Amino acid sequence: MRQPLIAGNWKMNGSKAGAEALLLGVVAGSKDITKTEIAVCVPFPYLYLGEQLLAGSSVRLGAQNLCTEAGGAYTGEVSGSMLSDFGCRYVICGHSERREYYGEDDAAIAQKLMRAAESGLTPILCVGETLQQREGGETDAVIAAQIDGVVAQTGIEAFAKIEIAYEPVWAIGTGMTATPEQAQAVHAFIRARIAERSGSIADGLRILYGGSMKPGNAVELLAQADIDGGLIGGASLNAEDFLAICQAGDQTAA
Ligand code: PEP
Numbered sequence: 001m002r003q004p005l006i007a008g009n010w011k012m013n014g015s016k017a018g019a020e021a022l023l024l025g026v027v028a029g030s031k032d033i034t035k036t037e038i039a040v041c042v043p044f045p046y047l048y049l050g051e052q053l054l055a056g057s058s059v060r061l062g063a064q065n066l067c068t069e070a071g072g073a074y075t076g077e078v079s080g081s082m083l084s085d086f087g088c089r090y091v092i093c094g095h096s097e098r099r100e101y102y103g104e105d106d107a108a109i110a111q112k113l114m115r116a117a118e119s120g121l122t123p124i125l126c127v128g129e130t131l132q133q134r135e136g137g138e139t140d141a142v143i144a145a146q147i148d149g150v151v152a153q154t155g156i157e158a159f160a161k162i163e164i165a166y167e168p169v170w171a172i173g174t175g176m177t178a179t180p181e182q183a184q185a186v187h188a189f190i191r192a193r194i195a196e197r198s199g200s201i202a203d204g205l206r207i208l209y210g211g212s213m214k215p216g217n218a219v220e221l222l223a224q225a226d227i228d229g230g231l232i233g234g235a236s237l238n239a240e241d242f243l244a245i246c247q248a249g250d251q252t253a254a
Pocket of ligand 1: 009167171172173174175210211212213231232233234235
């Protein structure tokens with residue numbers, strides 16, 4: 001069975017004091033979560049704080065991006081090995097905000113997945129369609145292209161150590177959520193796409209849903225057969241809401 005994973009994506013939010021309070025709140029509440037794996041992907045400047053405050057807890061640390069290169073003269077970038085050095089387990093790759101605002105394409109995202117793996121990190125690969133693409137009936141084609149574009153470079157074996165997050169772009173930060181049926185359909189499509197290359201990797205693959213997941217809709221979404229967790233933006237900035245989603249993970253876990 002696939003253990004649920006609830007990962008917070010703090011994006012570029014917070015302050016040192018706010019990050020400390022949020023980390024402490026999540027750690028305190030995590031003691032009541034028994035079946036769900038919890039992670040928080042914090043901004044780079046708070047990694048050290050995260051490493052210190054999460055030590056001894058079951059909450060995993062993650063980052064939101066890494067460089068396509070392993071090290072060297074790349075001003076302003078952060079390498080996978082630096083993230084590992086700060087105790088990161090996860091790193092988000094190919095979030096739609098990075099695809100849209102920073103021009104990340106499938107080739108760059110595949111490079112990042114490979115750098116992450118070399119550094120012992122587990123990437124959370126984000127895929128998802130825009131509203132226009134959904135309304136144009138292109139959802140499956142867009143998701144297939146995003147997955148195939150990466151697999152072509154990394155090989156399918158890399159997906160044994162990758163989490164995928166299906167994040168419909170139109171649902172991110174908008175308050176609009178995919179219905180459980182809409183999300184399940186895409187998750188099943190993703191699993192089938194991977195299964196065409198490896199049934200065992202597809203079976204073990206965790207596919208998270210992201211897009212305005214909140215305490216009020218988490219149970220319904222997480223109860224779907226192919227939804228194995230959540231990537232949580234806005235609701236991860238409030239310990240109580242984030243932990244309520246983790247509780248939903250426990251409630252729906254097999
Ligand atoms: C995200 O950006 O990864 C996300 C899921 O955001 P939100 O939960 O705020 O829609």
